[in-house]
Amino acid sequence: MSALMAAVRAGRMGELPGLLDGMTDAERRAFLPELKELRRELRADRWNAQARRAYPSLQVAGAACQTGAAAVANWLASADMRWWQAPPAVLIDVLADRESDWLADVVHRLAQRPPSARVPYELMAGLVRLSACRVPTTPAYVEGWVRNIGSAWQRGDTLLGRLRKDPHLPQLVAALFETDDIGGTLQWPAEEGPDSWTGALAQLTTEGALERAATVQACVSRLLRGGSAADHRGFLRLLKALALTRDEERERTAEWLALAADAPSVVAGYAQSVLGGLALEGELSARQLAEMSGAVLFRAEKKLVRAQLVLLGKVMARDTATADELLPAAAQAFGHEDSDIQERALKLVERHLKKAGPGARSELALAAEQLIPTLHARAVASLGATPAATGPVVYEEVLPPVPEPVRLAPAPESVAELAEEVGALLVTGDDVAAFERTLDGLVRHAHDDREALVEALGPAVARLWWVTANEERVEENTYFTNFTHLHLVLASLLGKVRTAALHAAVTQGTTGQTCVHSALDRAFQARIAEVAYRMRTDPLPFLLSTPTWSTGLLEPADLVERLIDYRRLGARPSDADFAQALLRVRRGDPVAAAAAERAAALGTPEGTELARWLTSGGPQLPVGWRRTAHARVLVEFDQLEELQDDFPREFRPLGQPVSVYRERWYCYHWDYSIRPHWLALLPERRELVAARMLRDLSTVAVEDTRGAAAVLPLLAESGGEAGDAVHLCVAYGLGARHEEDRLAAVDALLVLAAREQLDAALLGTDLGQMVRDGVVKPLRLADSLRTAAATGANATIWGMLRHTLPLLLGDLAAGGADGPAARARGLGELLAVAAECAERSGARGELPHLAGAAARRGSSRLVTQARRLQGALAEEAA
Known part of the structure; x- marks a missing residue:
């Protein structure tokens, strides 16, 4: 064995530069077959002690013995070399005698690798210095630069100081705005100053090391491009640190309008504030403000919508001539899904109505048709809207088609x-x-x-x-x-x-x-x-x-x-x-x-x-009962005799008792993909399956886990009785932490309703008790029920809420301002969903404890929606 191969196998990396020094290209290439053979040996088990010892030396020797730039880059960045790499300084040392163009080719090939290849930044930066080539601006290089230059704790100076010394600062900062998922770095550390990225970049812009116009435009363009939430927060923080002048803000009016319409909430709020400042100073035309309002007023974020209505009111108070254009813009909020927003918009229009001309008044009267019934009646008097047609409410419930099972195709023939x-x-x-x-x-x-x-x-x-x-x-x-x-x-x-x-x-x-x-x-x-x-x-x-x-x-x-x-x-x-x-x-x-x-x-x-x-009759279910355990409601079953003696041993447990306390809580059945197969195991006894999956499904609401509720639509489509266990599964899903789980529960709810298997009283009562016990959060439940009602199932959702709300309103009446329901965030949202469903479906009658909530003082969400629901239920049909 040659001295070089012996040193590589033994991991004596310090000897390699001396052994390689003075070798010709031909002599180095002669070692490649042996190096490649050693590499194959180490790949068989790259985690043993021999591999950990030999890999760094093998990486050095292979890089030195390859003569092509592409071959060297492939060798250095290969997956098997990734875990046991040689120090970048040693690799730079053995490559230092190559030509500059060759080194430049190697470093640019390395920089083209994805960041997951984990090519050391120190190696790429060292080769850039040796070759004096243009600096790469690929994601791998930029991310490595950011990590390297941001490690102040290793160097004893500040980030600002290191950036000042970087010869490639303008190119790399420009590339920073083009690199995905880098915005999180700009938020660290949280405090502004010379050691924060936003503080350092803002200071360098002030000093002239970075061109201000280009930096500002790059930042705004990056926000327009979109990306992750971390990217938006990071680049918005930098934009704020740059402290734009009013001229710089005015030059980018079109960009602010686009961001206010489509950007995530935090960015849209900033754009809205910039445009608001321009509008109040008379530097935003009424047409532009109306265009902005048309986009913002239909956003889901109520905070942005309320702020836009306030802005419209201030501008009309300052300049009465804008009313003809801005009042119809404000009236677009009449169609908002939230009744509080509708009421705010109506108050705004009523306040400034006398400033509007005949054309604007006609538009307002027409727009008032979108208001909820109580507000529409008010708009008839104040805006001259057309009165609602008298007569009974004609309502038709819209439920999804009953899902039909699919016949299995025959097994593949070939x-x-x-x-x-x-x-x-x-x-x-x-x-x-x-x-x-x-x-x-x-x-x-x-x-x-x-x-x-x-x-x-x-x-x-x-x-x-x-x-x-x-x-x-x-x-x-x-x-x-x-x-x-x-x-x-x-x-x-x-x-x-x-x-x-x-x-x-x-x-x-x-x-x-x-x-x-x-x-x-x-x-x-x-x-x-x-x-x-x-x-x-x-x-x-x-x-x-x-x-x-x-x-x-x-x-x-x-x-x-x-x-x-x-x-x-x-x-x-x-x-x-x-x-x-x-x-x-x-x-x-x-x-x-x-x-x-x-x-x-x-x-x-x-x-x-x-x-x-x-001939023994239909599928039987054992006697069952509810049991409160582990801060949730579960279901237990007695033994089912028909699944015992005549079945094989491994099938008999299907009919044995289901116990809340006797069976272990944790197990290895973590794979949710198996659950549909469990339903197919007992296709006409879904209650038995639901009872055994109930603990898992409860965690989506109680413990904020994700994914367990995905099986709920299949549970609703399965056969057999839909009893306590099935309804509790759906109830937990409706209160799930994650949106995809809530949507699955909504699908299951609608399927049960379409199949006429939904017990609205049972599910509504369960949900009311769960909210009282803190198992289900009312805001999550309101979101689920609003989604279900939006499909056209208003009567179904009202049929549930008429059993949910009395429990919560009763607590409110009994406990006053400090009662459990008063402390529960979201009761007003549940009342809003109920009011909308009642208005659309024409529900009438009394709801226990609602009058007391509606008679409370103030204008909170709870009180206003209670009054709205009371009005809808009391409205007489002709």
Whole structure:
């Protein structure tokens, strides 16, 4: 072994510059094959001690022995070198004897790498100094520059001082405005001064080191371009630090108008304040202010809308000639979804109405048609609006179409098509229909031609870890024990899991699991494990339990036909597969009774059992009751006897009691993609599934977790009774912290309503109690219900709120100003949703405790909306 290779393998990096010094290019290239071979060796296990020791030296030697700029850049930035890099100073030392143009080529190639490549900034900056080339302005270089120059604690001076010394300051600051996700850096530290980015850049602009006009324009342009919230805050902070003069603000009027209309709230608020200052000084025309108002008044941020109305009032008070143009602009707020905003706009218009001409008055009267009924009645008197038509309110509830289940397509006929579906399923994994037909296809083709199936699956599974790992690692790993999903079936086909392990999974099951989900998971896993085992020992011709419909429901006629085919083929059914088929088959209707007669005539044990099952009545539910535990309401169930003795051991827990206290709270069922499969396990008993998922779903409201509510629409589309457990699941989803969970709950609510399975009184009462107990925050609930009502379900939402609000208003009446409801932020928002739903649906009647809330003094959101709701409910129909 040569001295160079010995030093590289031993990690003696300090010897390398001396060994490499004086070598010709040809001599250096001669070492490349050995270096590449060593690299292949180290890649096999890059985390062992030998790799950690040798990689830095290998990086140095390889960079010195490569002669092409592209090859050196690829070597230095390669993924396997990323974790154990050589010090940049050593790399610069061994590259220092190259030509300047060559070094410039290398550094620009390195700078083109993405920031995730983690090319050291010190290396790139050192090569820039050596080559005297133009500085790169790529994201990788700029981000490295920002991190490097911002580390004041390492250098003992200030950020401002280091920036002053940087020879490439103008180019890199200009690139800063073009680099994505860099704005967060500009906010650190929070205090202004020579060690903050905004303070330093503002000072350098004042000193002339940075051109002021270019910096201001770049900052404004960056805000117009958009980006992350951190970017907006960072560049807005810099813009404020630059302290624009009135001339600089006036020159950019068009930019402020665009930002006020479309930028995020914090940026739009700043643009609005700049435009407001210009307007009050007479430097913004009435037309421009009206244009600005047309955009701002329809923003969701009420603070911006209120500020715009105030601005319009001040401008009209200062210059009465603007009223004809600005009053119709203010009247655009008559169509705002918030009634308080509508009332503010109406007051503003009424205050300045005498300044308007006939044309503007006509526009105002026409715009008043958008006001809520109580305000519209006021506008009839004050603005001359057309009175509302008399007569009963004609209202039609709009609910989504009842979702229809989709019939499953047959299993793929060719192994090539099946392999494609396996590849797609390995990526998605949560579609029940795709999973079931793919699983059935694997069973069918494994029975008919196992070798052809394995060959076709090769490309689809080539990158799975257990395919490429050695057999010892696969056998010792617990992956298939804890995740017996599609992977277990594929591993059985490819011979990557021992037959003894499959046999143990079938005979022993997963009895050690005692969490609230274990009953669902054990039944699901038992079928998959038995399918995998039978593939190895006695392949099934096809699955009996493949559902007919996407919900998991199996038609009885289909199951009877499959049993006939099994008898003809002389096939022995899988116990778990047949048990799953029984749980899925439709019962309790004439079709099931007719199928029962055919099943009994088969003369097989399975036919006899199916006939008994189909004639035993519809799906039963055990006796259940509610229990408050862990700061939330959960559901418990007694034992369900029909799921006990005649079912395999791993299926019996499905009918065993559901207990709040007995089963562990935490478990390893963290993968939400498995939950749709649990619903398909019991497609006509969703209450049993909902009760076992209720804890998970409650966390989206109680603990502010994310994602658990995604299953709610599927829960609503499933079959069986929608009782306490289902309604509690939806209630927790409506109060979820994250918007996507609330939207899923709204979808579920509307589906239940469309299927006439929603108990509005039950759900409304549950929500009222949850708000009282602090489990659900009223602002979140109001957002969910407003979204549902906006689809046209006003009567449905009012039907719920008429049971929610009395509980909260009763607390308000009993507790006065210090009562729980008074302290709960958002009660006024709930009243606003209820008032809008009542107005639109024509609801009438008394609501307990509402009169007391409406009679309270003041003009708070709660009081004004209580009065609005009271007026809507008391309005007499002709």
